Amino acid sequence: MKKENLLAPTSGEVINLSGVDDPVFAQKTLGEGFAVKPEKTQLVSPVTGKIMMVAETKHAIGFKTATGMEVLIHLGIDTVELEGKPFSIEVAAGDEVEAGQKIGIMDLAAIKTAGKDDVVVVAVTNTAEILSSIDVQLGKIDAGQVAAEVTLKEDTKTKPTANAKENKYQVTAREVVEAIGGSDNIKSVIHCFTRLRFSLKDDSIPNDDQVNQISGVLDVARANNQYQVVIGQTVDDVYDEVIKILGPQYAGQGQEAADSNNSEHDNQDLSFGGKIKNAFFQLIGVITGSMMPVIGLLAASGMLKGILNISTNFCHMSTASPTYTIINSMGDAAFYFLPIIVGFTAAQKLGSNPVIVSLIGGFLIYPDLVKIYASGKFSYFLAGVGINANFFGIPIHIPQYTYSIFPMIFAAWMAAKIEPWIKKWMPVTLRQIFTPLVEIFLVGMTVLIIVGPVISFISEGIAGVLQWLLTVNTALSGLIIGGLYQILVIFGLHWAVIPLIANDIAATGHSVLNGIISITMVAQGAGALAVWFKTKHNPELKGLSMSAAISAAVGITEPAMYGVNLKYGRVFMTSSIGAAIGGLVNGLLKVDMYGFTGSLIGFPSFVPKAGQGNPNNLLNFWIASIVTIIAAFALTYFFGYKENDANSPKNAPKKKTLADL
Numbered sequence: 001m002k003k004e005n006l007l008a009p010t011s012g013e014v015i016n017l018s019g020v021d022d023p024v025f026a027q028k029t030l031g032e033g034f035a036v037k038p039e040k041t042q043l044v045s046p047v048t049g050k051i052m053m054v055a056e057t058k059h060a061i062g063f064k065t066a067t068g069m070e071v072l073i074h075l076g077i078d079t080v081e082l083e084g085k086p087f088s089i090e091v092a093a094g095d096e097v098e099a100g101q102k103i104g105i106m107d108l109a110a111i112k113t114a115g116k117d118d119v120v121v122v123a124v125t126n127t128a129e130i131l132s133s134i135d136v137q138l139g140k141i142d143a144g145q146v147a148a149e150v151t152l153k154e155d156t157k158t159k160p161t162a163n164a165k166e167n168k169y170q171v172t173a174r175e176v177v178e179a180i181g182g183s184d185n186i187k188s189v190i191h192c193f194t195r196l197r198f199s200l201k202d203d204s205i206p207n208d209d210q211v212n213q214i215s216g217v218l219d220v221a222r223a224n225n226q227y228q229v230v231i232g233q234t235v236d237d238v239y240d241e242v243i244k245i246l247g248p249q250y251a252g253q254g255q256e257a258a259d260s261n262n263s264e265h266d267n268q269d270l271s272f273g274g275k276i277k278n279a280f281f282q283l284i285g286v287i288t289g290s291m292m293p294v295i296g297l298l299a300a301s302g303m304l305k306g307i308l309n310i311s312t313n314f315c316h317m318s319t320a321s322p323t324y325t326i327i328n329s330m331g332d333a334a335f336y337f338l339p340i341i342v343g344f345t346a347a348q349k350l351g352s353n354p355v356i357v358s359l360i361g362g363f364l365i366y367p368d369l370v371k372i373y374a375s376g377k378f379s380y381f382l383a384g385v386g387i388n389a390n391f392f393g394i395p396i397h398i399p400q401y402t403y404s405i406f407p408m409i410f411a412a413w414m415a416a417k418i419e420p421w422i423k424k425w426m427p428v429t430l431r432q433i434f435t436p437l438v439e440i441f442l443v444g445m446t447v448l449i450i451v452g453p454v455i456s457f458i459s460e461g462i463a464g465v466l467q468w469l470l471t472v473n474t475a476l477s478g479l480i481i482g483g484l485y486q487i488l489v490i491f492g493l494h495w496a497v498i499p500l501i502a503n504d505i506a507a508t509g510h511s512v513l514n515g516i517i518s519i520t521m522v523a524q525g526a527g528a529l530a531v532w533f534k535t536k537h538n539p540e541l542k543g544l545s546m547s548a549a550i551s552a553a554v555g556i557t558e559p560a561m562y563g564v565n566l567k568y569g570r571v572f573m574t575s576s577i578g579a580a581i582g583g584l585v586n587g588l589l590k591v592d593m594y595g596f597t598g599s600l601i602g603f604p605s606f607v608p609k610a611g612q613g614n615p616n617n618l619l620n621f622w623i624a625s626i627v628t629i630i631a632a633f634a635l636t637y638f639f640g641y642k643e644n645d646a647n648s649p650k651n652a653p654k655k656k657t658l659a660d661l
Contacts, residue, residue, distance in 0.1 A: 002067065002151070002154075003151050003152070004067060004069060004150050006047065006124075007044065007100055007144050007146060007147060008044075008141045008143055008145050008146075008147040009045070009073050009143065010038045010039075010120050011036075011038065011039050011040040011141065013037045013139065014035070014036055014137060014138050014139060014140075015036070015037060015138065016034065016138070017033055017034060017035055017123070019035065020035045020077070022077045022117075024219075025074070025121050025123065028123075029219045029230065030218060030230075030232055031072075031123045031124045031125045031127035031131075031218075031232070032124050032131055033122045033134070033148070034122055034148050035119050035121045036122070037118075037119055038106070038108060038118055038119070038120050040143065041105045041106055042143055043073075043089075043104045043105060043143070044100050045063065045097040045098065045100065045101045045103050046071060046073060046122055047063050047069070047099050048065060048066075048097065048099040049064050049069075049071075049096070049097065050064050050094070051063060051091050051092065051094060051096075051097060052064050052093060054089055054091065056084070056351075057079075057080050057083050057084040057087075058084040058087035059074065059075045059080050059082070059084070059087060060073065060075065061091070063097070067130070068126070069124055069131075069152065070130075070232070071122065071123070071124055072121075074120070074121040074123070075118075076111050076117055076118045076119065076120070077116060077119060079114075079118075082110075082114055082116065086108075087107070088105050089104040090102065090104045091104070092353075092423075093420075100143075106118070122147070122148075124150065126232070128215075129215070130152055130153060131151070131152065132153050133150070133151045135148060135149045135150075137149075168215070168216060169234065169237040169238050169240070172214060172215060172217065173239075173242040173245055175214045176196070176214055176229055176242070179206060179214065180227060180229075181200065181201075181205040183247075185202055185205050186199070186246060186250060187199040187250075188250050188251070189239070189242055189250055191231075191239040195221075195229060195231060196228065196231060196235060196238065197228050198226060198228070198229070199225065199226060199227075203222065216231060216234070217229055217230065217231065218230040284490075284566055284569075286349060286350065286409060286413075287409060287490065287562070290342055290346035290349050290408075290409055290412070291342065291345070291558070291562035291563070293345045294334070294338075294341050294345060297334050298335070298551070298556065298558045298559050300547075301334040304330060304331035305332065305554060305555070308324070308328055308331060309555070310601065335402075335403050336403065338402070338403055338404065339361035339362075339364055339402070340361040342361070342405050343357040343358045343359075343360060343408040343411060343412060344357065344361075346408055346409045346411075346412035347416075349412070350413050350415075350416045352412050352413075352415035352416035353415065353436070353439070356415060356436050356440060356443075357408070357412045360408075360411050360415075360440055360443055360444045360447065361401075363440070364407070364444070364452075365401050370400075372388055372398050373388065373399060373400050375388070391445075391449065396448075396453070397453040397456060398452070399452045399455065399456040405490075406490075407447050410447060410451050411443050411451075414443050414446060414447075415439055415443050418439060419435065422439060423435060455491075459488075463500055466481055466497060466500070467500060467513075469481065470512060473587070474587035474588075474590055475584055475588045476587070477516070478519075478586045478588070479584040480580070481513070481516045481517070482516055482519050482586070483577065483579055485497075485517055486520050486523075489561070490561070490566070497517070500513060501513055501514045501517075505594070505595070505596070509612070510592045510593060510612075510613065511592070511593050512590070512592055512593070514593040514598060514605075515591045515592060515593040515598075516583050516586055516587070518555075518593065518602060519579055519583050519586050519624060519625065519628050520579040520583070521552055521555055521599040522599055522600060522628045522632075523575045523579030523582055524552050524560040524561055524565060524572075525549045525551075525552025525560055525599070525600075526575065526632035526636070527565050527572070527574060527636045528545045528552060528560040528563075528564045528565060528571075529546075529629075530571075530634075530637040531545040532549060533637065534637055534642075541564075544563050545560075548563050548564050552599060554600075554601040555597060555601055560575075568641055570636075570639070570640040570641065571636050573640065574632065574636040574639055575632045577631070577632075578632025578636070579628060579632065581627065582624055582627050582628025582631060582632070583628075585624045589624060591617060591620045591624055592613055592614065592617055593605050600625060603621060603622070
């Protein structure tokens with residue numbers, strides 16, 4: 001029989017898994033292995049093989065050897081809650097490593113300070129199919145020394161699957177789907193680091209003992225209104241096969257989205273329109289997922305800016321005073337540096353290097369580049385997109401990147417694709433320095449020279465259409481712009497509209513377009529407010545939706561859009577329809593705006609100067625705003641949101657348990 005060594009991933013005392021204070025490991029649910037009570041911070045690879053997975057929170061790493069043994073090292077217990085802060089991991093999925101090679105460090109003091117157990121667990125997650133026995137060497141050990149010797153089964157390479165045409169992941173996926181009632185009983189499925197999480201129509205159908213007997217299944221749990229099937233570190237592979245069986249419409253859509261797709265359940269091959277729809281929802285999922293970690297920060301910043309607006313409008317604070325400058329900087333920093341923040345969070349979600357993508361965001365808003373755009377020195381061509389710089393003699397357009405989101409999500413996606421390619425040809429000895437160098441240059445220049453100008457070109461075209469609409473019919477333009485403007489905000493296509501507003505106010509002292517945009521802010525806040533009213537049993541969502549509604553009332557819609565409305569899909573749609581209705585009323589009443597500050601807090605901007613404009617303009621603003629609030633609130637309350645939406649697999653807050661690895 002073939003034998004293979006497992007090395008200690010860190011220095012310390014080797015103990016049996018039964019001594020680990022976690023039932024999942026202690027009961028060997030994830031497989032045979034051992035644990036080390038660490039005494040030093042350095043981490044090394046326990047085997048020679050390929051990195052199959054690195055957890056987003058860096059607390060777990062999966063390996064696969066040439067013999068097919070799948071090994072998981074888990075750094076601490078419940079350390080997933082620390083969001084990766086104590087860990088510095090130097091490898092990524094796809095890397096080849098040697099046994100004993102340094103793979104990172106863990107901050108033991110930080111783990112202890114957080115009240116977590118720092119024990120390092122090593123588990124062979126495919127024990128049942130590959131392991132004959134394991135001999136653990138207990139006691140003190142140094143990192144890289146042999147901690148256990150495993151004996152492999154002789155037939156691990158030749159053991160047939162249930163179907164000669166199916167691999168083991170396909171077999172597991174097919175048998176799990178059949179055991180839990182098939183597609184007719186499944187609403188949706190998502191996965192975490194080790195388990196499939198099904199939302200079922202009838203959770204009494206699955207027989208837990210039967211599911212437990214399926215090859216590749218380690219355990220079954222029922223929690224958070226989910227039927228959870230524990231797979232281990234190969235959960236990605238099984239999940240992919242499950243989605244191939246069910247169809248992409250089941251992938252993380254939650255109950256309502258799955259129900260809306262019932263007519264397509266029997267058709268696993270989506271039409272072209274279905275693929276476009278699915279891709280759009282995936283894109284929205286990436287955008288909201290990238291924004292969720294910073295929603296609270298944006299909401300707080302929005303409220304601070306609202307307080308500042310109140311101080312300047314009603315308390316006579318001078319915008320030239322140092323006090324104003326300090327508070328404004330405090331409130332504006334999160335938005336100005338949003339490319340850096342979103343770069344980090346998007347990279348975490350898409351699997352690229354967060355530090356590198358953040359640095360690309362910093363490069364895009366570097367003051368000297370901002371000055372180029374701010375200088376206004378353009379040589380215009382093609383729909384008003386201006387050439388304002390050159391790169392090695394090539395004329396280019398450098399747009400505005402502060403406050404932007406979408407370019408950074410693209411950067412994170414591209415970085416995730418390009419980094420494995422770089423590592424394929426980059427010598428290991430050069431990777432630490434030259435991989436970031438090549439990645440920053442290629443991704444940064446692609447965003448700067450191609451993505452940014454493309455977005456600017458589309459924005460300028462949209463701005464031209466909006467300007468034309470305003471000259472045709474104010475009511476029609478209010479309806480269309482009101483309904484669609486916040487969609488432009490999602491993709492960063494609204495920036496070309498801002499100069500139009502500035503030009504209108506500078507030239508004529510007022511802007512009808514800005515009044516319509518103000519209505520869209522009111523509508524998004526009203527949608528979030530409806531969610532607050534209807535939510536009874538989710539304190540986290542209730543607090544977020546109220547703060548988001550307040551932020552929208554003071555002119556900051558990002559918390560409402562990304563934290564609530566887009567996340568729950570239909571809420572954004574009903575809010576936008578409410579904005580279209582409000583925009584129509586706004587156009588019929590010909591509401592004008594005489595300043596930049598919009599939404600409810602900006603009502604002084606709707607007061608015309610003496611002898612100018614409609615003396616009833618402020619009254620008309622309140623009429624349009626109230627109509628918008630009623631429309632968006634009612635549509636969302638009755639049609640856009642159900643409280644169990646918050647409990648669907650897609651949207652439920654992740655409950656941290658010992659088994660959440």
